[in-house]
Amino acid sequence: MEIALENVWHSYDGETYVLRNISLRFRSPGTYLLIGPNGAGKTTLLKIVSFIIRPSRGRVLVDGASFWDLDNASRDSIRGSIVYVHDKPILVRGTVKFNVELGLRLKKRVDESIVEYYITRYGLKELENKSVNRLSAGQAKTVSIVRALVTEPTVLVLDEPFTYLDSTRSTLLIEDIMRIVRERGGMVLIATHYMYRELKALATEFVEIVNGEISSHAKNVFANS
Ligand SMILES: Nc1ncnc2c1ncn2[C@@H]1O[C@H](COP(=O)(O)OP(=O)(O)OP(=O)(O)O)[C@@H](O)[C@H]1O
Numbered sequence: 001m002e003i004a005l006e007n008v009w010h011s012y013d014g015e016t017y018v019l020r021n022i023s024l025r026f027r028s029p030g031t032y033l034l035i036g037p038n039g040a041g042k043t044t045l046l047k048i049v050s051f052i053i054r055p056s057r058g059r060v061l062v063d064g065a066s067f068w069d070l071d072n073a074s075r076d077s078i079r080g081s082i083v084y085v086h087d088k089p090i091l092v093r094g095t096v097k098f099n100v101e102l103g104l105r106l107k108k109r110v111d112e113s114i115v116e117y118y119i120t121r122y123g124l125k126e127l128e129n130k131s132v133n134r135l136s137a138g139q140a141k142t143v144s145i146v147r148a149l150v151t152e153p154t155v156l157v158l159d160e161p162f163t164y165l166d167s168t169r170s171t172l173l174i175e176d177i178m179r180i181v182r183e184r185g186g187m188v189l190i191a192t193h194y195m196y197r198e199l200k201a202l203a204t205e206f207v208e209i210v211n212g213e214i215s216s217h218a219k220n221v222f223a224n225s
């Protein structure tokens, strides 16, 4: 898949633009890191790339087609192929296991072996029957990430995935990101304030946003993904 932003501007209030004239291209396979200070516009950009927000101006192209000009059925089908993990975990009332299986249930394919694999891998086994409103911040964040991973996405968008995660779980996640890109030819977009060495090595491109504009854009010619 290729998602391209062409001269994208966005304003939430119709007065101030929080993104200004952004043109970027994201391709599979690839790992894209979005960096920049608080309030720079990273989350807004990720939501535009994931078709959660319609930009005020400019075009968003999916494999050359202008997303917002497509019919509803085509939009839904494209949206269905993108998995977005919010910075603040959004969990529904119920157990850890129920939440982890949620995305799969919506796609009508619960694969117990994959669920088991990721629940165990991320240390959630002892917590699987616990209600999510009794979790620590890092445990809740882990549940929201595992819920995305079990769907085996080929386009995964992660907003601040490492916030609250300990180093063990962060390392596991970086490995899983690498597998999505290398083994499945997928695309992973990550907004992060944490720049782990392994993550940096994996990234194909770095985009730095400052005050709603691209302040630097670098390709990693040594990317190992
Ligand atoms: N729902 C909203 N309504 C109005 N303004 C918003 C909304 N969401 C974000 N903003 C504003 O848009 C700008 C960009 O916010 P955004 O969340 O995209 O930044 P960010 O780079 O993700 O920051 P952080 O590193 O803190 O997550 C900020 O000035 C913010 O106040």
Ligand SMILES: [Mg+2]
Binding pocket: 042, 043, 044, 087, 159, 191
């Ligand atoms: Mg943000």
